[in-house]
Amino acid sequence: MSTPIVQGWCPGAHRPMMSGDGLVVRVRPRLARLYAAQALGLCDLADRFGNGSIDLTNRANLQLRGVEECDHQPLLTELAALNLLDAEPGIEVRRNILVTPLYQAGDLTACLTRELIDRLAELPALPAKFGFAIDTGPVRLLTTDSADIRLETDADGLILRADGCETGRRVTKTDAIDHVIALARWFAKTYTPEARRMAAVVDALSQEWQGYPPGPVGAKLQPGPCELGALYGAAFGSLPARKLYDLIDDSGATALRVTPWRLILLEGGAAIPAPEFVTDSTDPLMTTDACPGAPFCPQAQVETRDIARALAPQVSGRLHVSGCAKGCARMGLADITLVGDNGRFDLVKQGRAGDEPCQRGLDPETLMTMDFT
Numbered sequence: 370m371s372t373p374i375v376q377g378w379c380p381g382a383h384r385p386m387m388s389g390d391g392l393v394v395r396v397r398p399r400l401a402r403l404y405a406a407q408a409l410g411l412c413d414l415a416d417r418f419g420n421g422s423i424d425l426t427n428r429a430n431l432q433l434r435g436v437e438e439c440d441h442q443p444l445l446t447e448l449a450a451l452n453l454l455d456a457e458p459g460i461e462v463r464r465n466i467l468v469t470p471l472y473q474a475g476d477l478t479a480c481l482t483r484e485l486i487d488r489l490a491e492l493p494a495l496p497a498k499f500g501f502a503i504d505t506g507p508v509r510l511l512t513t514d515s516a517d518i519r520l521e522t523d524a525d526g527l528i529l530r531a532d533g534c535e536t537g538r539r540v541t542k543t544d545a546i547d548h549v550i551a552l553a554r555w556f557a558k559t560y561t562p563e564a565r566r567m568a569a570v571v572d573a574l575s576q577e578w579q580g581y582p583p584g585p586v587g588a589k590l591q592p593g594p595c596e597l598g599a600l601y602g603a604a605f606g607s608l609p610a611r612k613l614y615d616l617i618d619d620s621g622a623t624a625l626r627v628t629p630w631r632l633i634l635l636e637g638g639a640a641i642p643a644p645e646f647v648t649d650s651t652d653p654l655m656t657t658d659a660c661p662g663a664p665f666c667p668q669a670q671v672e673t674r675d676i677a678r679a680l681a682p683q684v685s686g687r688l689h690v691s692g693c694a695k696g697c698a699r700m701g702l703a704d705i706t707l708v709g710d711n712g713r714f715d716l717v718k719q720g721r722a723g724d725e726p727c728q729r730g731l732d733p734e735t736l737m738t739m740d741f742t
């Protein structure tokens with residue numbers, strides 16, 4: 370098996386990443402939300418500068434792929450005109466904030482997120498993947514999503530929790546972001562090249578940051594109508610730009626919210642037929658992960674998404690098809706993981722893409738005849 374290259378940084382708009390099909394240009398929506406006009410504009414940009422689709426990432430970011438290097442600067446100009454670009458590249462890198470998606474305008478979640486965004490310059494230098502979760506709805510929704518510092522609630526108010534600790538520190542709306550910054554500064558002084566995430570260093574955290582368990586975890590969101598509008602799924606996190614444009618238009622949505630779970634929320638939008646999107650919570654594509662694979666990623670050893678789509682109904686549980694052992698599409702366990710290696714697939718059961726396979730060298734035809742239930 371070839372050893373995947375770990376980049377150690379995430380692409381942004383100012384600092385795109387070169388992939389097999391051109392630049393990957395990532396947009397980080399503030400408060401996980403774009404006004405309809407911004408979302409429609411981004412769809413146009415994906416058509417004009419990219420490959421016609423928009424990736425929804427597991428950090429609830431949006432990225433255009435297939436951008437030519439000569440188009441990068443014109444694209445940045447257009448993103449700035451849509452107010453989707455941080456003026457400062459350094460601020461873009463720090464704005465690694467997950468937001469629970471069902472917040473209301475002006476509520477606690479919105480206020481805390483805005484304050485954190487406004488005060489990003491006060492943060493110390495942090496490792497590239499270091500992130501924050503504002504999970505302050507009535508129930509927690511971001512517990513399985515990667516974050517190093519978490520703001521959460523319990524019945525009595527707000528809790529600031531270092532990832533890896535069972536409990537956190539009681540804070541108030543007024544001082545919450547002060548404490549977030551203080552904890553980030555503690556981490557910046559504590560982490561090592563080998564331990565670059567909060568969970569790896571929390572053993573050294575003093576008791577003043579612990580003691581209050583956060584409130585209950587909520588049910589996973591599913592495609593369909595919701596209080597704020599309608600949720601639609603995106604198979605493999607891929608949003609076809611022209612179809613998304615039409616969906617926003619036809620549903621009457623006033624804004625688009627993004628989630629880390631391959632779901633978009635059309636704020637004020639109706640649940641309407643949308644064959645290019647997942648509208649049924651039982652659709653096996655909602656439990657199937659596949660990275661872009663070949664020819665889009667230079668490290669890919671196989672094409673991934675066609676075989677994932679074909680195998681999805683045959684797998685009970687979670688299916689992960691990975692172009693190589695890096696496993697970008699899913700870091701966690703899957704019931705069935707297929708890992709590309711030199712044009713064929715290795716099979717891992719109840720594991721991750723980098724784990725030892727139980728079978729090697731399977732071709733797509735053989736996979737289609739196998740029983741994964």
Ligand code: SF4
Pocket residue numbers: 373660661662663666667668669670691692693694695696697698
């Ligand atoms: S897992 Fe997929 S996207 Fe990630 S490096 Fe490998 S082939 Fe590329």
